[in-house]
Amino acid sequence: MARLTIEDLKKIKDKQKATFSLREGGYRAKVTVHMGTCGIAAGAREVMTVLLDEIAQSKAEDVITTTSGCAGLCAREPMVTVELLNKPPVKYGDLNKEKIREIFKEHVLGGNPVEKYALVVGSETTY
């Protein structure tokens, strides 16, 4: 079996180091997928997998993802919270693969919240 090698990692390291200084270390957008038992049972892992694919495809290096626990609205899972720098966080509910793709393109990349899927705006922030 061809395992990942130290050489593979070194290649990425050298390449990333060259571009690293261009970035300011921070990130522009943070997407939190709610991964309580309820979220996982409702399909949160698939939502996160799609999100990671979209980030890789769009080469958006200033977007990070994280997970959190149950937000108390188990019936509306899978849920994500999108936080753009200096903007109020937006919480989305009842998500699936298609909806998260749309939110990623419109809100995370485009900066315009997708109102039809939004549950609440400005309820919490983790900055």
Add this chain to the structure above:
Amino acid sequence: MQDLSLHILDIAENSIAAGATEIRIKIVEDTGKNLLLLEISDNGKGMDSKTVQQITDPFFTTKTVRKVGLGIPLLAQAARECCGDLTIKTEKGKGTTISACFQCDHVDRKPLGDICNTLIVLIASNPEIDFIFEHRKDDDVYTLNIADIRKELDGVPLNTPEVIKIIKDDISAWLIIANNMLQ
């Protein structure tokens, strides 16, 4: 919960909530003994003896947002449905180990599911945590140690898409081999 990989994700999320910096995920498939073992151990804050006694009660939770806590009870049920059981070892301030064993060929045993995506979601969303994954299938063993990878990356974030991709390819390559062993 449709498969065991989702249970693993759920239990590992508990470890993250407990402030763990190192999480070991171990899967042992022993066809000779007809046994499947899952073990998730962490160095998080652990539990006192009173909490452990209550932990398999679905109506017990430390959360404040709702009144039920189903993660551990659901895994315990999944194990007991196929002649297995769930055990918890924990020490306050030291960490917690959750083990679930299953009769491997039991008709009600949930499939392992998408282990690769469970690991990738955990690693990409928690780049500061040292995940150690070990998957034994009879005599073959696969291990993935995130601490080793982080050392080689020398400051490049672990959640860089390119890094995530090679980790994903590595796990996938092993799982293809592991699944072919069945046939």
